[in-house]
Amino acid sequence: MAGKLQKVSESACFGGVQGVYTFASDTCACDMTFGLYLPPQAKDGSVPVLWYLSGLTCTHENAMVKAGAQGWAARHGLALVFPDTSPRGQEVADDAAYDLGQGAGFYVDATQDPWAAHYRMETHVARELPDVVAAHFPLDMDRQGITGHSMGGHGALTLALRNPGRYRSVSAFAPITAPGRVAWGQKALRAYLGGDETAWRAHDTVALIEDGHRLDEILVDQGTADQFLDSGLKPELLAEACRKAGIPLTLTLREGYDHSYFFVATFMEAHVAWAAGRLKA
Template structure:
């Protein structure tokens, strides 16, 4: 198990906003991530919400733009904010914003040149929680959430591993990636031409086929420029109805795809998760 190296730290709402670096065995590169530890973590272990960010983002976007720390401090919930992909000179990349570094799509790549490093699914599911729960005051109670590409990742990880999480939520997730340009491009590159491999990373297909015992909350702005072509929340809703899932999909009038949207509703998502993390 790699050691955590402290990169920076600030006091925030009585807790600690920290950034760490470590050598990832799963991703075969050094990784940075951010953590908010609420004041309660000074007295004992606290539950955690894992936040997965979207295309072009790093661990810093949510930490600096969402305004989540105030409510997390009140509720006694840690915020775990990973990067969105492996990084470094030796890591394969692409000139486009929607493939390569900053666009890991939370899958385990099988294709050259991506397979060496792009295993974000295993990193989020296993390596990072194991590392953090051994070295920080975190319990084994975890919820997961995310935005856009990260909303896709959060839903897929929770639907495939319901015993690992208490609850899942998402903002404007890429809900049916096998049928949208972002997903088709990334899955072809990372997973190859066999579309049956893609289906294991599609939240709408997973929910329709497997159902879910977890509570799911999804917020989607109806003024989102990516709504019709890329996000397809109605497909997720239909899958949830088919599976009789505990899914609440809320269409939010006038909201777009930005962090202003996330900041407007993040308190409701944190309180939603707190009800299950603290049971």
Template sequence: MQSVEKHRSHGGTLEVFDHESAVTGTTMRFAVFLPREAEKADVPCLWYLSGLTCNWSNVMEKGGVLKAAAARGCAIIAPDTSPRGEGVPDDEAYDLGQGAGFYLTATQEPWSQHFQMDRYITEELQALVTESFPIAKDRQGIFGHSMGGHGAISLHLKHPELYRTCSAFAPITAPSQCPWGQKAFTAYLGSDNASWAQYDSAILALKQPSEAEILIDQGLDDPFLSEQLLHGIFEDACQTSGQAYALRRQAGYDHSYYFISTFMDDHLRHHMEGLTA
């Protein structure tokens, strides 16, 4: 790892690193916030997955997460949303290619060589982070926003032993049935939508519910709510399977980090209650 930025914040330390990834075949960048408690002992850890066009910086700079994490003695890991750089495939649209990895393993050209974001996060970066920093391996949770909310819920449901707690802000919860997800899944996975199910949170909640309660906050003034996020489908799946969830509909809030920062402390409380139970 190579440190590229380091900042003191709320008594802890935010540091940004580059490393060469064998999984994506690129240089990857991620951020780590360690609270002051990490100077003496291993601390709980939350993984934050960002949305379309974003990277590690969005939540660290605008999400209010540093103050909330410092107050609760919790580490935060913020990966990038996709591979990037020269030679990495891209698309002119914001919702495909660099910045839009959708937290899956692509099987279609030209994406399959580099776009392996689920394996990168759950395997390679997981090993790198837990070996390099004072993080309690058995006290990890995951959360995210929009595309990252899709990633957080789907990765939690597929790896509940790794990510014991889960929450999301305005997540894409049924990607195989919304325009964003259908476009990305067709490009990355091909037109046979049978392969899409393993990355669809609603389908996963129906077929393999976890023991954790999934907390979701959703702004009712979110312009993407009715067409892209499809929480009704996810709710139906949870109610059928018995997956515990709390979907809080917040009047007047949109899809932005103004919304996220408002409820960030609630999400940190949710995770810490689950990780210390």
């Protein structure tokens, strides 16, 4: 059972409350921190939940302060949860590079040393943290959606595919669509899961779809000026996999936008509205 929830901060925000909380995670064997926004509608009862998974180098804080999601969430009456991207602490394994270790958990449960002791981010995000927030806040866990950016877009898509029926709404900003085919993902998956590439397929959106996993529909926004578009993201692979599988994909290429939070903030309204339309139906 996870440790007692500790409040780090709470601030008034668009009529609701933006909080930051920490607890002793049994799953990750360290303290884990997350942000949670409760809209004003939560004063009157339980509200739907939209999970936002962040990308490489991020903590819980990046999207919380840069994505501009709270105003739109308040308008639609959605709670927002901002998990961290990895375990943290001096005792937690790390790597000198930005794309492995702390800040780069890739939303998988590591099986290889030295990562396996703490890097269990799939279980943390999909199992442990939902139990924690449901126990402490007025959230309707029967109405969950998920979104994310870059590595977090990868996490949003793969967690939704691996947990059918869990998330009524699924979207992503510039996701890593096929980590098994790009340097970012190959490095992380080999380190966390080992050299058997067949094990990587269970954490690769395109491979999961090729192997029979399905979603009702997906929304993706991708900037055409994204510096990682061809080398690390490859939305065309997702489009082809969805076409073959018959999964409705709304993929919009945003002319001139890069990989930054300026891009995310610009199109956050559309993703929150997409989630609201499916979580409040």
